[in-house]
Amino acid sequence: xxxxxxxxxxxxxxxxxxxxxxxxxxxxxxxxxxxxxxxxxxxxxxxxxxxxxxxxxxxxxxxxxxxxxxxxxxxxxxxxxxxxxxxxxxxxxxxxxxxxxxxxxxxxxxxxxxxxxxxxxxxxxxxxxxxxxxxxxxxxxxxxxxxxxxxxxxxxxxxxxxxxxxxxxxxxxxxxxxxxxxxxxxxxxxxxxxxxxxxxxxxxxxxxxxxxxxxxxxxxxxxxxxxxxxxxxxxxxxxxxxxxxxxxxxxxxxxxxxxxxxxxxxxxxxxxxxxxxxxxxxxxxxxxxxxx
Numbered sequence: 001x002x003x004x005x006x007x008x009x010x011x012x013x014x015x016x017x018x019x020x021x022x023x024x025x026x027x028x029x030x031x032x033x034x035x036x037x038x039x040x041x042x043x044x045x046x047x048x049x050x051x052x053x054x055x056x057x058x059x060x061x062x063x064x065x066x067x068x069x070x071x072x073x074x075x076x077x078x079x080x081x082x083x084x085x086x087x088x089x090x091x092x093x094x095x096x097x098x099x100x101x102x103x104x105x106x107x108x109x110x111x112x113x114x115x116x117x118x119x120x121x122x123x124x125x126x127x128x129x130x131x132x133x134x135x136x137x138x139x140x141x142x143x144x145x146x147x148x149x150x151x152x153x154x155x156x157x158x159x160x161x162x163x164x165x166x167x168x169x170x171x172x173x174x175x176x177x178x179x180x181x182x183x184x185x186x187x188x189x190x191x192x193x194x195x196x197x198x199x200x201x202x203x204x205x206x207x208x209x210x211x212x213x214x215x216x217x218x219x220x221x222x223x224x225x226x227x228x229x230x231x232x233x234x235x236x237x238x239x240x241x242x243x244x245x246x247x248x249x250x251x252x253x254x255x256x257x258x259x260x261x262x263x264x265x266x267x268x269x270x271x272x273x274x275x276x277x278x279x280x281x282x283x284x285x286x287x288x289x290x291x292x
Contacts, residue, residue: 050165164223176211
């Protein structure tokens with residue numbers, strides 16, 4: 001919310017009663033915690049799932065030279081668009097400063113995930129590691145029990161892939177989320193707080209292009225984790241991965257425009273904040289609504 005209102009102040013809506021300071025504070029904090037929790041939880045899930053599997057969205061059956069034209073995304077991309085919706089809601093309702101703070105907390109969360117995975121691999125397990133590979137034996141099928149007997153191999157495989165995914169996502173995520181917050185407020189200021197749909201889409205589409213390009217290039221050149229066909233054109237395959245990821249996120253961003261616009265209006269009333277679309281007062285500053 002861009003406003004000169006103090007966190008304890010509330011906008012007056014016809015037909016809605018004024019809230020007590022305690023109720024107002026609790027209501028605004030609950031909504032903020034929900035958005036921040038979904039945002040950070042999605043990031044944690046993204047980092048664990050990351051690049052453990054690539055989903056083939058569409059095999060066109062066509063080829064360019066020896067390269068099959070296949071559109072696919074990493075499974076970790078699936079929850080990613082929701083993170084941009086959350087930061088847009090936080091930016092709209094609570095201001096640029098709090099949105100940026102959540103982004104930085106997410107960055108620290110990435111480091112925390114890496115730390116736990118690193119420590120988990122250092123501590124002794126029940127199965128000896130192969131000195132050549134640094135991995136335990138692969139799980140063995142137990143026909144009697146009808147399950148694979150886990151040896152710790154799955155953890156080390158996920159750990160290895162997560163390290164690559166986190167290295168890629170930390171750089172791409174930080175750049176993309178900060179771009180998202182800044183572009184959102186650039187358009188908000190440029191349009192004098194009008195055209196909610198425009199700042200939502202512009203911020204998300206620009207930031208997701210930054211994110212998708214960064215994460216694909218880092219995942220390949222650093223983590224070596226993309227399912228690249230060595231017989232095909234590397235440049236074309238990387239371009240396909242970037243295009244697929246971006247189009248997927250773009251469609252999600254366009255799809256979330258209606259729930260964002262409806263949600264922003266409803267939440268502004270629920271939290272007694274000025275409705276979206278009101279021009280900002282002169283010298284207005286972003287206020288962290290609900291704190292204090």
